[in-house]
Amino acid sequence: MFESSYLNKVYNELLIKSKNEPEFLQAVEEFLKSIDLIIQDHPDIEKYSIVERIVEPERIIMFRVPWVDDNNEIKVNRGFRVQFNSAIGPYKGGIRFDKSVTLSIMKFLGFEQMFKNSLTGLPMGGGKGGSDFSPTGKSDHEIMRFCQSFMSELYRHIGADLDVPAGDFGVGAREIGYLFGYYKKLKNEFTGAFTGKGLSFGGSLVRREATGYGVCYFAEEILKNIKNDSLKGKRVIVTGSGNVGTYTAMKAVELGAKVIAMSDISGYIYDENGVDVNYVRDIKEKQKKNLDSYLMYQPSCKFVPDYKSVWTIKADIIFPCATQNELGIEEAKKIVANGTMMVCEGANMPTTIEATDYLMDHNILFAPGKAANAGGVATSGLEMSQNSMRFSWTAAEVDSKLHSIMENIFETCYNTAKKVGKEGNLVVGANIAGFLKIYEAMVAEGVI
Numbered sequence: 001m002f003e004s005s006y007l008n009k010v011y012n013e014l015l016i017k018s019k020n021e022p023e024f025l026q027a028v029e030e031f032l033k034s035i036d037l038i039i040q041d042h043p044d045i046e047k048y049s050i051v052e053r054i055v056e057p058e059r060i061i062m063f064r065v066p067w068v069d070d071n072n073e074i075k076v077n078r079g080f081r082v083q084f085n086s087a088i089g090p091y092k093g094g095i096r097f098d099k100s101v102t103l104s105i106m107k108f109l110g111f112e113q114m115f116k117n118s119l120t121g122l123p124m125g126g127g128k129g130g131s132d133f134s135p136t137g138k139s140d141h142e143i144m145r146f147c148q149s150f151m152s153e154l155y156r157h158i159g160a161d162l163d164v165p166a167g168d169f170g171v172g173a174r175e176i177g178y179l180f181g182y183y184k185k186l187k188n189e190f191t192g193a194f195t196g197k198g199l200s201f202g203g204s205l206v207r208r209e210a211t212g213y214g215v216c217y218f219a220e221e222i223l224k225n226i227k228n229d230s231l232k233g234k235r236v237i238v239t240g241s242g243n244v245g246t247y248t249a250m251k252a253v254e255l256g257a258k259v260i261a262m263s264d265i266s267g268y269i270y271d272e273n274g275v276d277v278n279y280v281r282d283i284k285e286k287q288k289k290n291l292d293s294y295l296m297y298q299p300s301c302k303f304v305p306d307y308k309s310v311w312t313i314k315a316d317i318i319f320p321c322a323t324q325n326e327l328g329i330e331e332a333k334k335i336v337a338n339g340t341m342m343v344c345e346g347a348n349m350p351t352t353i354e355a356t357d358y359l360m361d362h363n364i365l366f367a368p369g370k371a372a373n374a375g376g377v378a379t380s381g382l383e384m385s386q387n388s389m390r391f392s393w394t395a396a397e398v399d400s401k402l403h404s405i406m407e408n409i410f411e412t413c414y415n416t417a418k419k420v421g422k423e424g425n426l427v428v429g430a431n432i433a434g435f436l437k438i439y440e441a442m443v444a445e446g447v448i
């Protein structure tokens with residue numbers, strides 16, 4: 001599979017050890033395809049068994065999360081925290097609540113997070129956590145009781161200098177409030193052991209918007225540097241209307257693009273005149289409804305109750321911001337046939353390996369999530385700095401730091417790809433650049 005016999009050996013062993021972890025194996029395979037290009041020039045990678053070590057999480061915590069629902073019935077979920085790698089800083093990464101959560105999904109997310117965090121240039125290691133609990137349809141009290149039970153175990157494994165969780169799919173402001181509140185009570189101290197906090201208790205301005213804003217800043221860098229172009233006037237599709245999708249859509253509009261379609265689990269809305277992205281945010285954040293309710297606001301818009309068919313719409317740029325593997329080979333073929341210019345990932349690993357190769361083979365500009373969506377965790381890093389300093393930056397200050405971090409990530413990925421003879425291949429650039437810093441730290445820190 002790989003040119004390097006060392007990588008083949010390590011990956012074949014992992015195939016056996018992690019045979020029930022398809023998402024994790026997918027993330028590792030995609031990463032190793034890039035590392036294959038530099039392995040000959042870096043004999044220390046094999047000498048120090050870096051790949052064997054980097055694919056093995058430093059620690060995995062799995063725990064029971066019992067809670068009582070509104071009917072007084074006892075429910076049990078499974079909780080996870082994967083502390084993947086702390087070579088360059090404390091473990092850092094979000095918490096996901098969704099019924100699909102498995103150890104494989106936690107490990108793939110923790111693995112990706114490690115390289116993403118390295119790319120930000122900030123001192124953060126990689127981790128991820130979550131539970132197979134779905135907040136959808138639960139009352140506020142049920143969610144609070146669940147979060148408290150989850151934290152009653154997790155609190156002993158996290159801390160401002162140890163492991164700093166944040167939100168992810170299914171974990172937004174409400175959940176973070178309940179999780180942080182209980183952490184604070186159990187530890188009996190107020191420290192920045194969580195990011196994405198509310199503004200009244202240590203959160204950073206622009207953290208809520210940061211992932212989506214960063215996705216657009218990254219897309220702008222690609223267009224500017226590779227095509228001498230910009231988002232202005234581009235017709236855009238955004239999949240997923242959660243935290244990442246909503247703020248990607250809002251920033252895209254601010255930068256002059258027209259968002260013609262957005263999706264959620266209930267289906268997609270399509271309007272050639274442009275979707276009112278502020279109203280979509282209102283539906284999802286305040287009304288907590290499905291996108292079909294957009295029709296009441298704008299009856300001329302089209303609603304299709306099948307999120308999968310959103311890929312048939314013709315657009316210049318697609319931002320997949322929903323979930324892993326939402327864009328497979330069939331979707332990629334439609335995207336190419338539609339003459340799309342760029343796919344810029346807002347979600348983590350939304351594109352399968354086959355689809356990624358197909359898109360890039362057909363000259364579609366492709367931005368991998370671990371680079372394009374790094375603005376969220378980068379701003380989490382800025383929140384950690386502000387908490388340590390007991391100080392807050394203004395929105396303009398945070399936004400400008402976020403903007404320059406995204407510019408730097410683009411430049412790093414672009415230059416790294418060029419150096420290994422793959423100019424324009426940002427997947428290779430992101431994987432290699434993210435890895436090299438961790439590798440150097442792992443060699444320096446010894447066999448641990």
Ligand code: NDP
Nearest residue numbers: 168169170211240241242243244264265322347348373376
């Ligand atoms: P949210 O829970 O806020 O939103 C997820 C959205 O996706 C919801 O609108 C949901 O619909 C929708 N959805 C779920 N599955 C599908 C699907 N197959 N097709 C279309 N829509 C779908 O999550 P986030 O926005 O936080 O996360 C989205 C992705 O971005 C994840 O991959 C996450 O790991 C990644 N990410 C998140 C970051 C963050 O800071 N939050 C940072 C970097 C990456 P409905 O509303 O109907 O449930």
Ligand code: 2IT
Nearest residue numbers: 093094166168376377380
């Ligand atoms: O995937 C991600 O980068 C996130 N969910 C954000 C992590 C963070 O710690 O802010």
